[in-house]
Amino acid sequence: MTEFVCAECGRESDNSSGFDRCVCGGPLEYLSLIRRGSRISLDTGCLLIDFSDFLPPLRYDSSVSLGEGRTPLISCEGPELEGFKVLLKNETVNPTWSFKDRGTYLTLLDAIKRGFSRFGTVSTGNMAASVAAYGARAGLDTSVLVSADIPDEKIRPITVYGPRVARVKGDYSDLFYKSIGSASSWGVYFSNSDVSMRVEGSKTIAFEIFLQLGEKVPDYVIVPTSSGGNIRGIEKGFRELREARLTERTPTMIAVQASGCSPIHQAFQNGRESVERFHNPSTIAHAIENPLPPSGNSVLKMLRRNGGTTIAVDEEDIIQAQQRLALRGFFVQPASATSLAAIEKLKKLGSLNGSTVVSILTGSGLKYPSALDKHPAQVIDVSIDSLDSLFR
Amino acid sequence: MTEFVCAECGRESDNSSGFDRCVCGGPLEYLSLIRRGSRISLDTGCLLIDFSDFLPPLRYDSSVSLGEGRTPLISCEGPELEGFKVLLKNETVNPTWSFKDRGTYLTLLDAIKRGFSRFGTVSTGNMAASVAAYGARAGLDTSVLVSADIPDEKIRPITVYGPRVARVKGDYSDLFYKSIGSASSWGVYFSNSDVSMRVEGSKTIAFEIFLQLGEKVPDYVIVPTSSGGNIRGIEKGFRELREARLTERTPTMIAVQASGCSPIHQAFQNGRESVERFHNPSTIAHAIENPLPPSGNSVLKMLRRNGGTTIAVDEEDIIQAQQRLALRGFFVQPASATSLAAIEKLKKLGSLNGSTVVSILTGSGLKYPSALDKHPAQVIDVSIDSLDSLFR
Numbered sequence: 204m205t206e207f208v209c210a211e212c213g214r215e216s217d218n219s220s221g222f223d224r225c226v227c228g229g230p231l232e233y234l235s236l237i238r239r240g241s242r243i244s245l246d247t248g249c250l251l252i253d254f255s256d257f258l259p260p261l262r263y264d265s266s267v268s269l270g271e272g273r274t275p276l277i278s279c280e281g282p283e284l285e286g287f288k289v290l291l292k293n294e295t296v297n298p299t300w301s302f303k304d305r306g307t308y309l310t311l312l313d314a315i316k317r318g319f320s321r322f323g324t325v326s327t328g329n330m331a332a333s334v335a336a337y338g339a340r341a342g343l344d345t346s347v348l349v350s351a352d353i354p355d356e357k358i359r360p361i362t363v364y365g366p367r368v369a370r371v372k373g374d375y376s377d378l379f380y381k382s383i384g385s386a387s388s389w390g391v392y393f394s395n396s397d398v399s400m401r402v403e404g405s406k407t408i409a410f411e412i413f414l415q416l417g418e419k420v421p422d423y424v425i426v427p428t429s430s431g432g433n434i435r436g437i438e439k440g441f442r443e444l445r446e447a448r449l450t451e452r453t454p455t456m457i458a459v460q461a462s463g464c465s466p467i468h469q470a471f472q473n474g475r476e477s478v479e480r481f482h483n484p485s486t487i488a489h490a491i492e493n494p495l496p497p498s499g500n501s502v503l504k505m506l507r508r509n510g511g512t513t514i515a516v517d518e519e520d521i522i523q524a525q526q527r528l529a530l531r532g533f534f535v536q537p538a539s540a541t542s543l544a545a546i547e548k549l550k551k552l553g554s555l556n557g558s559t560v561v562s563i564l565t566g567s568g569l570k571y572p573s574a575l576d577k578h579p580a581q582v583i584d585v586s587i588d589s590l591d592s593l594f595r
Numbered sequence: 596m597t598e599f600v601c602a603e604c605g606r607e608s609d610n611s612s613g614f615d616r617c618v619c620g621g622p623l624e625y626l627s628l629i630r631r632g633s634r635i636s637l638d639t640g641c642l643l644i645d646f647s648d649f650l651p652p653l654r655y656d657s658s659v660s661l662g663e664g665r666t667p668l669i670s671c672e673g674p675e676l677e678g679f680k681v682l683l684k685n686e687t688v689n690p691t692w693s694f695k696d697r698g699t700y701l702t703l704l705d706a707i708k709r710g711f712s713r714f715g716t717v718s719t720g721n722m723a724a725s726v727a728a729y730g731a732r733a734g735l736d737t738s739v740l741v742s743a744d745i746p747d748e749k750i751r752p753i754t755v756y757g758p759r760v761a762r763v764k765g766d767y768s769d770l771f772y773k774s775i776g777s778a779s780s781w782g783v784y785f786s787n788s789d790v791s792m793r794v795e796g797s798k799t800i801a802f803e804i805f806l807q808l809g810e811k812v813p814d815y816v817i818v819p820t821s822s823g824g825n826i827r828g829i830e831k832g833f834r835e836l837r838e839a840r841l842t843e844r845t846p847t848m849i850a851v852q853a854s855g856c857s858p859i860h861q862a863f864q865n866g867r868e869s870v871e872r873f874h875n876p877s878t879i880a881h882a883i884e885n886p887l888p889p890s891g892n893s894v895l896k897m898l899r900r901n902g903g904t905t906i907a908v909d910e911e912d913i914i915q916a917q918q919r920l921a922l923r924g925f926f927v928q929p930a931s932a933t934s935l936a937a938i939e940k941l942k943k944l945g946s947l948n949g950s951t952v953v954s955i956l957t958g959s960g961l962k963y964p965s966a967l968d969k970h971p972a973q974v975i976d977v978s979i980d981s982l983d984s985l986f987r
Contacts, residue, residue: 245640248667269924270667270685275640277662293662296688298924300961321986332926340924346985351976360961362972363921373979381979389986529755532661532690532732534724569692569752569961580754584743587765587773593738594713594781 207231207399210435210501221317222384223398230432230498232439233259233399241447243410248273250305250407251312257410257443258403261312267341269298271308272407276415276561279531283547287555290421291528292412293564295535299336301329301490301566302433306394306404307337313400314392320344321391323366325375325382327353328490329566334394335364346391348382350375356573376480376495397432397498405436406443412561413444420444421454422558425542427565428458428467428513429491431498437563438505454561456511458502459545461486461521461538467499468513471506478503487574488521490538490566516544522577525568529578534568599623599791602827602893613709614776615790622824622890624831625651625791633839635802640665642697642799643704649802649835650795653704659733661690663700664799668807668953671923675939679947682813683920684804684955687927691728693721693882693958694825698786698796699729705792706784712736713783715758717767717774719745720882721958726786727756738783740774742767748965768872768887789824789890797828798835804953805836812836813846814950817934819957820850820859820905821883823890829955830897846953848903850894851937853878853913853930859891860905863898870895879966880913882930882958908936914969917960921970926960 205215211229223231241256250272251263274296279289294302314322323346324334331347338345345366353370362368371378382393394401413420420441426434434456441453460468463486470478478499484492506512525540542562549555585593597607603621615623633648642664643655666688671681686694706714715738716726723739730737737758745762754760763770774785786793805812812833818826826848833845852860855878862870870891876884898904917932934954941947977985
């Protein structure tokens with residue numbers, strides 16, 4: 204039975220190998236069976252129940268859920284945002300404080316359904332923490348493969364969940380593909396960044412936005428983009444809402460990358476059909492620093508079909524956007540701040556006038572404390588008896 | 596018009612000074628007008644709308660909300676938890692990753708209603724970040740007073756939101772009272788730990804638990820306790836549900852403190868009516884290290900009326916509980932881990948058999964990265980070609 208389709212070449216597949224990759228190398232995508240009359244709600248707050256008409260037939264299991272999803276969509280105002288409406292989808296309030304938890308939960312249920320007792324991922328950041336936490340929750344033997352040069356600041360919030368952590372010497376992209384293909388030999392379900400069930404998890408961001416806007420879609424959705432799995436999932440979610448006739452149109456998708464590592468942006472702007480490895484990547488937006496995104500080609504194809512585009516933002520703009528978001532109450536990691544930086548750049552181009560723009564805040568600022576060094580702390584010293592002078 | 600009552604001596608007051616303190620020194624509590632037929636729901640996800648029958652008449656304003664509350668209640672299992680049911684109320688998924696955001700939102704609305712353009716708090720941790728974020732969100736002139744010895748690790752996640760931060764030399768408790776009484780002279784609304792509207796905010800934790808349990812109350816609610824404002828609010832919430840006849844009984848409240856700073860526990864166990872300053876406090880649970888809790892006496896009184904109790908837990912037990920929670924997918928700050936440590940201690944006493952226990956996870960583990968030093972990280976080094984050896 205065909206249940207998957209390659210997001211890159213369109214070939215159908217039964218994914219019998221469980222590798223989630225097409226023979227062409229592209230990522231297999233779950234072929235949702237959308238019926239007219241399918242519906243979604245926010246009734247229970249459980250993704251798998253509220254959105255079951257649109258998700259794969261995984262069995263809801265509260266004993267392995269951590270309460271992922273159901274995040275706020277909050278308006279954001281400011282002088283540089285005049286002339287259009289900006290809404291922030293705050294994914295930093297997920298159980299491990301990033302959007303990754305949605306996809307991790309679905310891959311975990313899929314792993315359990317398929318009889319795996321071993322769970323893992325290749326990541327140094329948000330996904331590693333998320334997979335470690337959910338693996339711990341479900342009592343699976345969980346492994347996280349990280350690159351050999353990972354700093355201590357990043358590894359401890361992963362190890363605290365108790366997974367097996369291996370620092371792996373060698374090419375990181377090789378590791379990504381080798382691990383995905385490893386299930387049969389090692390018996391490990393690798394919940395990597397663009398596997399099909401993780402992409403299904405990201406769809407739920409689209410469903411929530413649609414409901415939170417009163418069953419409407421925004422004009423634009425801006426997504427900080429690394430591997431490409433998240434933006435693919437969000438776009439797929441909106442597309443399926445249209446297939447179910449719940450909406451007539453879908454939003455324009457905008458993939459934002461840091462100029463210091465922008466392989467998808469470079470390929471898109473140069474009209475290429477495939478991404479090339481980005482050499483010497485360097486950006487403060489570590490969480491989206493992926494020089495050879497596994498879903499890169501699929502994102503290019505998706506953006507062209509969708510009428511979307513890409514944008515790259517510079518380091519200084521990312522840092523300033525991080526600060527500007529914090530000055531409005533949202534402390535996000537630098538990678539998430541790229542979406543505000545992108546909005547500001549698009550505004551200058553006049554692209555957003557009169558529109559509704561949703562920007563995805565992918566992960567918490569607490570994830571990356573050393574980025575705070577970029578924001579000098581102004582602190583005054585006073586004595587308790589001279590407080591009057593402070594407030595006069 | 597009487598709208599407030601002292602939680603300590605029972606005197607009624609119109610709180611005309613706006614100080615939120617009784618002439619006896621006790622904290623004034625908002626006198627809720629509970630009507631029979633009052634109801635609560637989780638319909639909109641906005642605290643002030645869903646729970647309006649039970650909250651002060653503050654005007655809901657989405658432009659200053661950050662999407663606080665509506666946190667998951669998640670079951671937790673483990674060999675040491677057999678014989679009773681444990682549910683974790685995960686407050687770490689609030690907008691600034693602690694329970695403080697509920698109360699901060701209500702105090703902010705109160706400040707705006709009363710015409711303040713200046714907002715502030717006295718805190719070095721969760722509350723400071725929360726007040727800084729909400730003050731920024733609302734565009735108020737926001738001040739955070741911290742003690743002079745605050746480490747850099749704690750101050751930067753506050754300064755990022757852009758408040759005026761003053762390190763104040765002098766006694767910290769004096770600062771607490773001096774700041775609350777300062778509104779008239781300085782024109783600053785101080786959203787301190789046990790002001791009346793903050794306590795109203797904590798009530799919403801009780802309302803959510805009640806609804807998440809299918810309109811039932813648990814047998815016990817365990818709350819890591821510092822100033823005492825949060826446990827007072829949660830108990831008040833359950834009590835008001837009973838007044839509205841939505842429940843016949845209320846849960847038994849358990850205040851947990853660290854043995855290294857346990858003024859409420861000491862007073863309660865010694866049968867005293869007032870807390871005494873705890874000398875030389877020292878605990879890894881910084882967020883509840885308050886040697887002279889301003890709501891201490893009111894908590895003692897509340898616990899005796901409620902049939903509740905106190906418990907103190909040792910450093911090693913806190914650290915182990917933090918690890919054990921992480922090994923189940925919940926990475927909390929040490930102060931929050933005291934509640935699991937308390938459960939384990941209560942279990943040994945046989946107190947919990949057959950009961951339903953809700954434990955409040957007050958703040959994220961990311962708030963206090965250096966506590967991770969207590970949990971040695973086990974990391975293996977492998978090469979990409981020897982991964983087989985890892986999984987064999």
